[in-house]
Amino acid sequence: MLSVSAAGTRIVAAALSGVIALGLAACAQPVDGTSTAAPRTSTSTPPPATVTVTPSTVYVPPPATVTVPDKPLTPCQKLHAAGYSYDVAYAAWADAGFPANWDADKDGLPCEQSYGEQN
Numbered sequence: 001m002l003s004v005s006a007a008g009t010r011i012v013a014a015a016l017s018g019v020i021a022l023g024l025a026a027c028a029q030p031v032d033g034t035s036t037a038a039p040r041t042s043t044s045t046p047p048p049a050t051v052t053v054t055p056s057t058v059y060v061p062p063p064a065t066v067t068v069p070d071k072p073l074t075p076c077q078k079l080h081a082a083g084y085s086y087d088v089a090y091a092a093w094a095d096a097g098f099p100a101n102w103d104a105d106k107d108g109l110p111c112e113q114s115y116g117e118q119n
């Protein structure tokens with residue numbers, strides 16, 4: 001059986017204290033290849049300069065006016081624009097030989113698009 005005396009306990013405690021003290025002291029010493037400089041503090045960069053964008057004025061010419069020539073008037077439109085009555089237009093249709101292009105809806109009555117429905 002192993003007995004430990006009080007003096008032996010003190011010696012072991014003293015030895016441990018020295019190792020701990022040396023070990024902690026070694027932590028404060030720089031190791032080869034490491035820097036002892038103080039850590040760098042970050043510097044703030046100034047904000048970027050304010051950029052003002054001014055829109056440019058764009059001139060767009062107005063579109064060119066395209067004039068489409070009017071369609072030629074039909075015989076019925078010419079008679080109506082000249083102020084003739086429907087009876088005169090009917091007689092002109094008969095005198096022209098009852099052309100089919102005067103009767104758009106093919107009901108036997110000419111010029112109804114110019115004079116309105118006649119039946």
